[in-house]
Amino acid sequence: MGGLSYPAQKKIVLAFFLFVPLALLGMFTYYPAARLVYLSFTDWDGLGSGMSFLGFGNYKEVFTNPDLFGVFLHQIPYAIGGILQNIVAILFAVVLNSTLRGRNAFRVLLFIPYIMNGVAVAFMFQYVFDTTGGSLNALLGAIGLGSLQQSWLGNAAIVNWALAGVSVWRYLGYTMIIYLGALQSLPSDMYEAARIDGANRFQSLWHLTLPSLSRIIQLNMFLTLSGALAVFDLPFVLTKGGPAGASETFLLKTTETAFQFNNYGLASAMSVVLLLLTVLILLAQNAALGRKGRD
């Protein structure tokens, strides 16, 4: 190869270096995504070649059947939990960015939940939430709040909040580390100048820190909200959607529709709807931030 001119080499290297990664991406991401769109207009049962076209029938079903689109209501606690998680994460990032003894130890500790195996975390919380032998009810009893004892995963009104709480427990440290990284890259002379101008701590937080974090806040909010749309692992492991479907999520329903009820056409339509909603959040955020930038 060394004998070839560099422009010729470049062509060969590009073809050779990009072919396999792009082929994998096409085969296992874009082809399935395109096929999802195609299947979403059919009644494919996942088995043979027999399928007929339904037009927008599956989409109509997704939006009009409250058992399908309605389960997004179960995911509101995850979205609210996620927003609180971002606020608390910024707070802790600001705290850990200041001069403080033991701040590295706290940083390491608060990040630990993110590292833990997700299924192990789920079962850890099954023990926390267990009605009879669980540690949360035992703790409430021990500190005299026995009246608050609950069947945390068995009460339809509470189960999604309990699961959203687990999610906040698990991802708070991760979100915090991202904010902390962004804070550490801010120039310190900016604060020095603000201090000389007589700004107090809260004024610099509000007028300097938060605005300079806006891109990272946008990114984290996207991760939070798209994550809330695509909640899966926790209810899948802990409640299987129960009690009586109260903790079903849209993605859980999608996999059930495909793999239990063999209705791949409808499941594909649900997948496409989920993807479109994710894109919608991205576009809405970009539009909002774009407008702010022009002001």
Place this chain on the structure above:
Amino acid sequence: MTAVTSKKKDPIQAVKYLLLIAASLVVLFPPYVVVVNAFKRENENSSPFALPESFFNFDNFRIVYERADIGHAFLNTLIIVAASLLGNIVFGTMVSYALGRLDFKGKGIVLALFLFASIIPTITTQVVLFSMIQSLGLFNSLYAPIVLFVGADVLQIYIYLQFIRNIPYELDESAMIDGASLFRIYRSIVFPLLAPATVTLVILKTINIYNELYIPYLYMPKQKLVVVSTAIMRFAGNNQAQWGYICATILIIMIPTVVLYLFLQKYIFAGVTSGAVKG
């Protein structure tokens, strides 16, 4: 700046510690319960917070290791992680070299393809992939998760690209004057200099694959093909409320990544932050 404003006995400083200690207790509460109960015998009917009679009672661990098939789980997980990482490193560095060092038409499109792929929820595409994996003959084999994990993803590409931009281009140029081929420049100059990024990615990817649940659950129902996530799921499903056993399983499965993290936190934090600051 806080150092200047908080010379002595700053009340805000106390509030900060209070917040941090409260958060630490919330973080530590569930793992504490798991640790103490993993060492309790079945007949030790104490409260979930009480310490076990002995921290040298490894009965639960012994029993669980056999019954939950932990040996197979670790072995299978290790094979999947190793094979996937090999592909990740090779493909990730190749794509990043092409994007970071060579000018070509459609560069933006390639990057956009990887970026957009990252926002597609992976579980949704399984609806279609499931029949593909079956017709490729990969169902119930370790190849199924490997082909799905082996490709380069946008996080890797961004981290590698940041590193490549910091490698002076003069190195490439002087190698070219010596007549080195582009492939040789990639292999002997760029690839070795990307080692710190590779370490970061190896750790992050290992943790991600170790924690992955749905893909092994869906494609490898066979008992012999159990991985850590599915091992604990099956075992806990069959041993409802046997907390001593379940806690021992949780502990066995959690310890490897937590230990990895405590020793290599520098790389993990570097990866998490640089992955996020991409925008």
